[in-house]
Amino acid sequence: MRDLGAVCDVSVLVGLASIEKAEMLLDRAELYLPSATYSWLARDKLISVRRKTVSYSVVSKLVRDRRLIAVYLPELYDELARRLLFAVERQVPLTDLRAAMLAAHLRLPLLTFDGELMDELYDHLDARTVWQLEAHGRSMRRALDLYREFSSHVGDYLDQRSGEEGAFEDALEELRKRWKGDLEAATAAEEVGQAEQNPGRLSFVCLAWDLTPILREYAEQHVLQPEVLRELLERMLLLVATQR
Numbered sequence: 001m002r003d004l005g006a007v008c009d010v011s012v013l014v015g016l017a018s019i020e021k022a023e024m025l026l027d028r029a030e031l032y033l034p035s036a037t038y039s040w041l042a043r044d045k046l047i048s049v050r051r052k053t054v055s056y057s058v059v060s061k062l063v064r065d066r067r068l069i070a071v072y073l074p075e076l077y078d079e080l081a082r083r084l085l086f087a088v089e090r091q092v093p094l095t096d097l098r099a100a101m102l103a104a105h106l107r108l109p110l111l112t113f114d115g116e117l118m119d120e121l122y123d124h125l126d127a128r129t130v131w132q133l134e135a136h137g138r139s140m141r142r143a144l145d146l147y148r149e150f151s152s153h154v155g156d157y158l159d160q161r162s163g164e165e166g167a168f169e170d171a172l173e174e175l176r177k178r179w180k181g182d183l184e185a186a187t188a189a190e191e192v193g194q195a196e197q198n199p200g201r202l203s204f205v206c207l208a209w210d211l212t213p214i215l216r217e218y219a220e221q222h223v224l225q226p227e228v229l230r231e232l233l234e235r236m237l238l239l240v241a242t243q244r
Contacts, residue, residue, distance in 0.1 A: 005030035007103040011114035038070040109241035143204035155234035
């Protein structure tokens with residue numbers, strides 16, 4: 001699996017035109033979807049999520065042609081998605097939660113063409129913006145490097161302060177201060193490159209969603225190894241790519 005690509009939400013999967021737009025915007029980087037979503041589609045042939053209709057005939061051909069790759073979501077991440085589903089009283093579709101979890105697991109952007117997904121994250125999962133970068137799709141590497149570095153820092157910080165009240169908020173505040181210069185430099189570099197011929201631009205939004213209550217339960221019950229918990233602490237940052 002390449003380290004460049006994006007996980008598609010249902011708004012990208014609705015038809016060939018939207019897939020072609022994603023390919024153009026991301027400069028042919030690989031596109032992924034959760035295998036559980038693909039299995040559901042294979043069984044029912046037509047599914048609808050957030051009033052977006054996705055057909056098996058279209059998606060299966062894209063998968064056969066390797067333009068779309070179905071990726072297994074580890075059981076632990078699927079369990080986290082289901083726990084979030086119950087926590088928000090099913091106000092966010094499990095399909096969206098799985099896509100977000102897969103993106104966090106792979107440390108890739110979650111690509112969406114639908115602002116309603118962002119509303120779900122903000123309104124029901126209490127996500128908050130850490131930073132935002134307007135960029136060409138072909139310069140996605142810059143946004144990904146920042147995102148992965150931020151994630152690693154948040155994981156380190158929370159791992160060292162396991163169980164402390166307010167640790168998550170403190171980690172985000174330190175992160176914003178510590179990397180302010182890097183963000184300004186990345187933004188300036190993108191502004192210089194705006195004159196380049198490019199098929200489109202994306203807004204990369206780094207979001208924080210607080211999973212500490214769930215992870216605290218895992219820690220207290222000693223059901224996960226410390227290194228697995230450490231990995232999950234890094235997944236409390238999510239990178240979402242939307243068309244500008």
